[in-house]
Amino acid sequence: EAGVTQSPTHLIKTRGQQATLRCSPISGHTSVYWYQQALGLGLQFLLWYDEGEERNRGNFPPRFSGRQFPNYSSELNVNALELEDSALYLCASSLEGLGYTFGSGTRLTVV
Amino acid sequence: AQSVSQHNHHVILSEAASLELGCNYSYGGTVNLFWYVQYPGQHLQLLLKYFSGDPLVKGIKGFEAEFIKSKFSFNLRKPSVQWSDTAEYFCAVKGNQAGTALIFGKGTTLSVSS
Numbered sequence: 372e373a374g375v376t377q378s379p380t381h382l383i384k385t386r387g388q389q390a391t392l393r394c395s396p397i398s399g400h401t402s403v404y405w406y407q408q409a410l411g412l413g414l415q416f417l418l419w420y421d422e423g424e425e426r427n428r429g430n431f432p433p434r435f436s437g438r439q440f441p442n443y444s445s446e447l448n449v450n451a452l453e454l455e456d457s458a459l460y461l462c463a464s465s466l467e468g469l470g471y472t473f474g475s476g477t478r479l480t481v482v
Numbered sequence: 483a484q485s486v487s488q489h490n491h492h493v494i495l496s497e498a499a500s501l502e503l504g505c506n507y508s509y510g511g512t513v514n515l516f517w518y519v520q521y522p523g524q525h526l527q528l529l530l531k532y533f534s535g536d537p538l539v540k541g542i543k544g545f546e547a548e549f550i551k552s553k554f555s556f557n558l559r560k561p562s563v564q565w566s567d568t569a570e571y572f573c574a575v576k577g578n579q580a581g582t583a584l585i586f587g588k589g590t591t592l593s594v595s596s
Contacts (some may be wrong), residue, residue: 404584413588414572460544471584473526
């Protein structure tokens with residue numbers, strides 16, 4: 372089966388711009404999770420979507436937002452980009468929280 | 483709120499040495515526990531997980547972890563490491579209450595010299 376796919380692989384944006392990251396879950400998985408992996412900080416939980424609804428949100432400002440589409444794919448939007456937003460953004464999918472499969476991530480660089 | 487603490491930031495071992503990476507969590511209820519590994523340039527992979535039952539869990543590549551409920555710990559072990567075990571290791575916990583997310587520790591970098 373195809374794994375979790377994320378696009379783009381790399382993204383370079385200027386401070387103040389907006390970034391849109393995309394994730395396609397494993398077929399049959401209804402939950403999508405977004406994490407930020409910044410150097411030295413591990414994986415920090417950003418957002419969780421299930422069945423099209425936001426279920427939980429990590430300690431990030433409102434300029435981090437997203438949505439889940441009817442086909443369970445998801446978008447993460449980051450508005451008003453700051454230099455500190457430079458990180459690897461990981462998406463994971465699961466079915467009823469029994470196992471989490473991660474994608475390879477989108478490397479966002481803000482200059 | 484749940485949290486995860488990994489005690490070692492960077493561990494350096496020689497091949498064939500034994501490994502133990504510490505992980506403690508904070509959560510006031512039943513938890514599911516995970517260890518993930520991230521090899522250089524690769525995506526996160528599940529090493530092992532604990533949901534219930536035998537607190538000694540065996541995973542892939544010879545890794546195991548022991549859940550000690552009284553200590554809120556889920557330490558990862560391997561009797562004899564290989565150079566190919568060089569990677570970053572993450573402990574993660576998910577509380578069983580509805581709406582709780584999977585929370586990760588900051589990770590431990592393991593460097594194994596041949």
